[in-house]
Amino acid sequence: MRHLRDEKVDAVIDATHPYADQMSGHAVAASKETGVPLASLVRVPWSEQPGDRWQHVSNTESAAMVLGASPHRVFLGIGRQELPVFAAAPHHHYVARVIDAPPADGLPPHITLVQARGPFDLAAETALLRERRIDLVVSKNSGGEATYAKIEAARALELPVVMIARPDKPAGHVVATPEDAVAWLVHWLDQGVDSRRGV
Numbered sequence: 001m002r003h004l005r006d007e008k009v010d011a012v013i014d015a016t017h018p019y020a021d022q023m024s025g026h027a028v029a030a031s032k033e034t035g036v037p038l039a040s041l042v043r044v045p046w047s048e049q050p051g052d053r054w055q056h057v058s059n060t061e062s063a064a065m066v067l068g069a070s071p072h073r074v075f076l077g078i079g080r081q082e083l084p085v086f087a088a089a090p091h092h093h094y095v096a097r098v099i100d101a102p103p104a105d106g107l108p109p110h111i112t113l114v115q116a117r118g119p120f121d122l123a124a125e126t127a128l129l130r131e132r133r134i135d136l137v138v139s140k141n142s143g144g145e146a147t148y149a150k151i152e153a154a155r156a157l158e159l160p161v162v163m164i165a166r167p168d169k170p171a172g173h174v175v176a177t178p179e180d181a182v183a184w185l186v187h188w189l190d191q192g193v194d195s196r197r198g199v
């Protein structure tokens with residue numbers, strides 16, 4: 001809130017990850033407190049397609065619990081912050097793709113980290129799941145195209161996917177694409193806001 005006031009910000013676009021509910025909550029609260037208009041970029045979630053084998057769960061903890069008693073080779077496409085949750089199911093071997101390596105403390109005992117940044121294509125994702133002998137994929141429903149190929153690869157290989165639902169994320173004026181966000185901003189500025197001030 002102080003930043004919006006100090007910088008005389010005219011408008012805010014929240015383009016955080018669909019699972020960054022705390023950050024979005026702060027943005028909504030600051031918008032209400034200061035009166036600064038807020039647009040929230042909310043990607044359209046992925047939907048099940050013919051051939052998909054999704055099991056829906058409400059959170060990461062539930063995802064760890066539904067992996068079962070028999071050991072599996074599990075691909076984790078959830079980012080790095082919640083990897084320690086899967087230490088509660090230590091009998092599985094995990095392959096986790098991350099951009100930056102997480103601290104080693106608290107990670108599952110049998111975990112391999114693959115550092116890479118998307119976007120990823122179908123051929124590469126299919127090869128990765130085959131080479132790592134993956135039995136099951138755990139994913140967040142992030143939407144968008146950058147990481148969807150792992151879902152397509154799981155479908156092609158007939159692998160089950162544990163899909164973690166999105167949190168109830170606070171939002172301002174909802175837009176679906178970056179282009180929509182820019183159009184909203186242009187419209188707002190056209191209402192007479194001095195465009196020389198910071199956005």
